Amino acid sequence: MAARQRGRYLVNALGVTTLDAVSSLFHGGNANVSWERALDGLSGEQAHLVPAGLPHSVAGIVAHVAYWQTYLLAVFAGDDPPAVEHAAQGWPDQARQVQPDSDPATSDPVNSDPVETDWEALKLIFFSGLDTLAAHARDEAFLELLDRKGRPRIVPLTSFAGHGLYHLGQVVTVRQLIGAWPPPGGGDTW
Template identity: 30%
Template sequence: MANKDDAALRKHLVEVLTGGHAHATFEQAVKGLPVELQGKVPKGAEHSPWQLLEHLRIAQLDILEFSRDSKHESPQWPEGYWPKEKAPADDKAWDKSVRAFRKDLKAMVALIEDEKTDLFAKIPHGDGQTILREALLAADHNAYHVGQLVLVRRLLGAWN
């Protein structure tokens, strides 16, 4: 049985991955963006909402798979982490990417919540990384790029 500190740490990790608290959540950042703006790069920005969404999805999946699969091979940096296309291929691609992000986030949360997961043990196929480090990396990376997505939406006039 996990001790009280272990349970508290797991709870805090899940909250930092999913809760928002000090910043917009992923759900808020992707909700209600008009299809015609998903592929637009506003003046002063480097990426479209689509490129940011796909980058979030690809990077989170890479962190998740690295955390749980010794055979996982990461994409080439940086080109493998960013889509070349500014816009989704079709009207369904945005929702498909959002669903995939949610699914992978749910899997990362399940890994963290699993009491059999030693958050502090070094990942055998890594270079000193732990599940704790990977969870914090995912949370930090997601928060950063969700913030970018909010900024791009503001520049496009599509943020409340």
């Protein structure tokens, strides 16, 4: 079954375009558990647990990806957000990082931003960003526009999709380490 051309993009025999394939990566793609499944059934307390020896909780990882989603969407909207000087600046402080043997009730918030303190709000912002980026990845006219570095927008979109998949794997690993895997709806267990 040969692929055929639709504009500048390939379409396979099933009618799936390269744009569809890139778009699906924002939610996890076909070879991975989805972000929705990876976060399913995780309480706010579990989301903020930091496994021993690791630097981030699931909430910290999701906040990081959401931070860069917001940044990329701002760039696409024509804004010029400042670049971070250090990688740590792309990891928003978590309101409540809970060590596995600590008492969450006595953990002090590092900051009071509701996005960082409310797991459900963070997930809503995160999934909204995923949906927007996935829609952009299917929009041929949008992709033809150049980004501020002079590249077609499919370049940063594809790069960011890879960034998200990298961190999706981290979320699964953190959930395994805190004993919260598989999620209620099931997930890969190998």
